Amino acid sequence: VPIIDMKGIVKVYSDGTRALKGVDFSVKKGEIHGLLGENGAGKSTLMKILSGMIHPTEGAIYINGREVKFKSPADALANGIGMVHQHFTLVEVFDGLHNIILGMEGHGPFSKIDVKKAKEKLQKLMDELNFQVPLDVPVENLPVGVQQRIEILKTLYREVDVLILDEPTAVLTPIEVKELFGVLRKLKSQGKTIIFISHKLKEVMELTDRVTVLRKGELIGTVNTSETSPKE
C-alpha cells in the first residue's frame, strides 16, 4: 500500500477557478517524489489539500490504505504529514527556537512547554542532520535561506513521516540548494518520505526517485527518475 494515495481530486476555488480536474497521486513510503509542472498547474493546490490547508471539492485521500478527511493542518500533522510553504509563516520578531515550538502543546505563548527540553530535542535534530540554525536571533535578522531552514526544522520537529516542500529552491543560492538536497537525502535514509514541488526539470531529475507531472490541473503521468539520475 502506498503511504499516500489521492484519488480523483478536484478543486474548484470560490472564484470558479478549476485548479485540479480529477487528479490521482500516489507516493511510496521512503521515496523522494517530485511534483513537476509549470506555474498554475495545480501543484500547490494538490499539496495544500494533502496538508489540510484547503479542502478538496471532490476526491478521496488514503494514508497507508486508510481514508482520511483533514479538517485542518493540525489534522494532517497528527497523521504525519507536514508542509513547508513557499511563503513562510514565521513570526519575525521571535527567535528560531520560539518559532519552532510556537503552537505546540496547547495555546498561550509556550506556557506548557519545557523550553530547555525543546531546545535539547531541536539541537539533537540539527546535529543528526548537520543542519544548523541560530536559535536565539529574531528571524527577521536572518537571511532567507536560514529562515527556510527554520521552517523545515519546525515541520520536522513535529515528527512528520511525510515532508512536503513547495518550491524550496526558489529562495536559495546554488550552495544552499546542494545543502538542502543533502539533508533531504539524509531524511530519506532515515525512512522519511519527501514530496518536492518544483517547476525545474533539472532539479527534479537530480534529486527524486519518481516524479509526477501536472499540467493545467490534469495528471500527465508518473515516471521513474532514479535510474536516469546518478545519486551521490
Ligand code: ADP
Ligand atoms: P502551481 O502550484 O502549480 O503553480 P497552484 O495550485 O498555485 O499551481 O494554482 C493552480 C491554479 O489555481 C492557478 O490558476 C491559480 O491561479 C489558481 N489558484 C490558486 N489558489 C487560488 C485561490 N485561493 N483562489 C483562486 N484561484 C487560485
Ligand code: ADP
Ligand atoms: P503558496 O503556494 O505558498 O500558498 P502562492 O503565491 O501560490 O503561495 O499563493 C499565495 C496565496 O494566494 C495562497 O493563499 C493562494 O491560495 C492564493 N492565490 C494564488 N493564486 C490565486 C488566485 N489566482 N486567486 C486568488 N488567490 C490566489
